[in-house]
Amino acid sequence: MQRTRTSEKSVKRVILVDDHPIMRHGLAQLIRAEDGLDVIGEAGNAREGLEVVGKLKPDLAVIDLTLPDKNGLELVKDIRAMHAATQCLVLSMHDETMYGERALRAGARGYVMKEEAADQLVTAIHKVLGGGLYVSESLNARMLEQVTGAARSKATGMDSLTDRELEILTMIGKGVATKLIAAQLSISARTVEAHRAHIKEKLSMTDGAALVRYAVQWVESQAKL
Structure with a gap:
C-alpha cells in the first residue's frame, strides 16, 4: 500500500548494523510491520554503519555490540559525535548487566537483549524516538541506586x-x-x-x-x- 505524503513525513527511518544477514532480515521484518517505522538501510560492520548513517541520516540506528571491525560501543560514540541527530539503540546477545550502562555512557538511548527482541524491540524504538531511555526494570533500578547513593562502592x-x-x-x-x-x-x-x-x-x-x-x-x- 502506498503511503500518503502526510504519513511519509511521520514515518521514522531506521537503519540496522549487525554482521548477521539473517538477523538483519528478521529485525527489518519486525520493524516494518509496525506502523510509522521503516528500515531504510543496513550494514554488516561499523565502517559501513557509519557510512550509511552519514548518507541516509536516519532517525535511529539499531546496533549490535559484536561487529567484525570495531566494538559497537565505539560505533555509538562515533555516530553521536558525527551525526548527533541520529539516536542509537543497542541490541545485543551480551548480558545487560555488563554492557547496558556502558552503552548508555557511550551515548546510546537504550539497550535490548536479542532474546527479548521479538517482545521489546519495537517498544524500545518508540521510547527512544519519543525522547526517552529504554532499559530493563532491573537495570533501571540498579542505575537509580547508583544515582541516589545507595551503591557507592568503588567498581571492581x-x-x-x-x-x-x-x-x-x-x-x-x-x-x-x-x-x-x-x-x-x-x-x-x-x-x-x-x-x-x-x-x-x-x-x-x-x-x-x-x-x-x-x-x-x-x-x-x-x-x-
Missing part, C-alpha cells in the same frame, strides 16, 4: 574495566595477537601492552598467562548467552 573486577579494556580483553580471549589488536584498533602495540597491564591490575592478576586463561573463559561464557 569486570565492572572497573573501561570500554577499551573490555574490548581488548575480549580480543585476547579470541586469541588475537598484540600486534593485530593494535592494527585493528589503530593504536600502538605499546598502548595495547599498557591496557593489558591495567586489566591485570584491575582483575588482580600477576602474570599474562592468567590473563589469557581468564579472557578465554570470559569469551566462552559470553558465547553461551
